Amino acid sequence: MDTGWSRPARLDLGGLAHRVALTAGWTRLVLAWLAGACGALAMPPFGLVPALALALVPAVWLLDGAATGASRTGRRLGTLLAAARIGWAWGFGYGVAGLWWLGAAFLVEADQFAYLLPLGVLGLPAVLGLFFGAGFAAARLVWSRGPARVLALAFGLSLSEWLRGHLFTGFPWNSLGMALGQNLWLMQAASWLGLYGLTVIAVALAAAPATLADAGEGRTRSAPSLGALAALALLAAAGYARVPAAATPDVPGVRLRLVQPAIPQDARFNPRNRDGILSRYLGLSDSAIGPEARGLADVTHLIWPESAFPFLIQRDPRALAEIVAALPPGTHLVTGAARADEPLPGERLRFYNAIMVIGPDGFVGSTYDKVHLVPFGEYLPAPVDEILRALGLKQFVAVPGGFTAGEPGGHLAVPGLPPVAPSICYEAIFPGAVASRRERPGLILNVTNDGWFGDTPGPRQHFAQARLRAVEEGLPLVRAANTGISAIVDPYGRIIGSLPLGTEAVLDGRLPESLGEATIFVRFGDVNFAVLLLMCLSAAVAARLVRLPRHGFGADVEKGTGSG
Template identity: 30%
Template sequence: MFNSKLWPGHLLGGLAGAVATLAFSPFDYWPLMMASVAALFVLLTKAPSPRAAAIRSLFYGLGLYGTGASWVYVSIHQFGDAPVVLAGFLTGLFVLALSLAFFVPVGYLYSRLSRAQAHWRKVLIFSGLWVFGEWLRSWLLTGFPWLISGYTLLDTPFSGLAPVTGVYGLTLLVALTGSLVGALCVSSRKQGRSLLGVAIGVALFAAGGFALKGFEWTVSDTEEPLSFSAVQGNISQDLKWEPGHLDKTVQKYWALSENQWQKDLVFWPENAIPTFYQNVPRLMEQMETQASQTDTALILGMPWYEGQDDNRSIYYNSLVGLGEAEGHYFKQKLVPFGEFVPFEGLIRGIISFFDLPMSSFSAGTPEQMGLSIQGKPVAAYICYEVVYPDFAAREAIGKDILLTVSNDTWFGTSIGPEQHFQMVRMRSLETGRYQLRVTNDGMTALIDPFGRILSSIPRYQAGVLEGEIPGMTGSTPFMDFGSWPVLILALGFVLFGRVRRSDSAPGTYSS
């Protein structure tokens, strides 16, 4: 690791990772993702050993997460009251842990498996491992599927792949294209000709996405669209959980909704009412009466107290349905440290960040009944849940519309909310459904089945988004099969890349 001749390559790995952040929202320079992958492929291919390749992958992860997930610092420092130095240290530790877990294995395995293989085989091995590395992020250590490279192709001609393959199919296209370009950069003319077959395959894959763009996998149901009002309160996070501010919060949402009760749906964001449902029975009764008298479905976010279990209080982050909306939904995918604290017996009380309001939630069960509007079930997601592609697709089966709530004030004015919104839009594209999203401070939006924004409220201002949301029936191939076809294909690439060694394979390099 301390070989001075290898350090330029390691540092270039970090730079390549940092550049990748510019491919995601809010920047959206999507070709940079492929360029970043190409650079990493070259650096790993030239690494003189698997150990050196692992270090370069580590630096790539540090560059990507250090820039792309820098908003973690805002949550820790601004809202967790951690001093600057401590917040920086914890953010660095977070970035290091992610890089070690998700990037180091990819670099090490690529170097081990591709050694002395022809370049076209290297492309297949790298691409397969890259897809598995990103998929690993969706479940390992509860999952952190952020900055998945396939999201960068959301607004490109190739996005038609998403309803078929999900975001990991787009990841595969990014990996194949980037590594192919990288292989051409380090190949001789004779070796480059051997890449022709891979290039044709990549071109056909991309052409498939282009051909399917705009294809309607789902159809509008025969019922009238739901009229809606999505209310964005823009309540400061510093005030949201102050006990004395509860009445003002309720009054603000009530005032914004005053002229909206003629709509089929009035929709309030995550924890719009920052106290337990059980604590305010009179308020809930009043809201139930208002919604029922106007034939309105009112859906709002608030904590839910379930009782005691083994001397432990059971709380849920929930969505509650009133009036023409029935049932409640308990969040299943919780945010580490924000909604539950791993090893809380050891770290509770060390700093305020580990004692944030409502950081002792329990996860809801997959078997819960969920929410319905006018007797029809809807797919509901609370904040972080919508970043899990396969989970979101399963929840959408048999549901006509998607409803998402969030409270991105934890991100401050960072790029985090823009990245989150990009993932939200991908869920509509993958499932072929309209999605209504309401947040505390933006972005509240109506999204169509192709992931396009039809209407929205800007960030950092209170307001009401009005419109109609049609229900959609049918399913996309991704809803039917999930990510498994792409994962099987990725595994096939890795195995096929190792079938036999090429006599004309290039040797190793160093840089």
């Protein structure tokens, strides 16, 4: 009897995967772009880890069909080029959805930079997409018909992410491993594997559900997904066991105050605001934030963010005198500040984005100059800098000739603090590069100005990546940001205290101790990442050589065209 009700149709994953694999032309590229854009939801501030699966599962299916349409004479090359195009479109979508907020920087001085906005919002993701294209092509080179193709994708994408973080000065922003690098328990694996090791695991786990669409017995299809869930649970359990229930002990005698002035970016570098900005810093620094607080009298170390002044403090005795007068005996100021070196005969004045230490008696003498400068933000890259200047282009920061990079290595010596591993702005996003390996420091100090990007995902992504460095290194993180997020983080990644984005405030806190021993990542660097990468490559190559019986829909779409 017809009751008017019908059973809903069961989702036919095999049919869906088959249709995805058979797409071609612009349809294929648009689908790859949308899948990549979905993957950005796994990044901060959203942190939707399943979104990475929604991005990588279609990527597997699209790569399954990369050989369709390839001519018989150039099938291997045609297949690899098709895979590269799929990867580029996927990476382009991932970049646009994850980095659109870069456009805010072009609107700070809109009269000078707004016309370049498309280069930031679309141009950079398009360039970064080339890395993903290379990763997809490398995966397709060792592609097979069975579950091991998931490991082929983990190999190709993880290798390309490592290259993205190292080539052409490197830009590892939103590396895919950050999908696992936000949860307190899951991020603990970074102390063993680092960000790029997390990337291998994240890609393999997120791509595993693609095999649910394969032909064959249910247990065979579901084994990779069940294995991925088990691995994720094991990772979380290991992280839970690593994080102690008790709070991390504090370094005796250290009382920190982080100042977050929230100065608008369009006012920050205007010399006419000199007196107002300095008064704002000094007023906030000595504010009593509690009934029993005594302002700076309770503080041993005062931290100001990157480029705190619209002038060169080393060449402004009056400003320096005001700062020194405000510091109680025993209190030291650690501040971001531009500085200039006296030029040699015939050379221009060299400017540095620096961190300086100032005590009650003036400059202490310890200075750190930023090593990893932001291309186009702080300098125009050679050898095209002269050409770009001739076309009227200049870096965002209005410094004649741009900043000069400092010399790498060494710690910042601050009286009363353990050796400091300093970093300015996006230097904190580079795994393995925030601390010297020659002498173990006691903390990571990151001063930054994320005011360029307003209330967007950018500053939140920046903080999440800096936080992961604390776990990798086993060091506490002290972070002062102009507009936020300022925070104190212990060596397990636990946030001891923080200030919300966009607020004008100060944060008082103690300095957590570092871990007694260096982490596995500190001792071995990317060796464990390389081992994981080699394991994925070996499994993928072995599966390709074994020539397993055809049991995936990928085999169906390649019938008559070869395996590619």
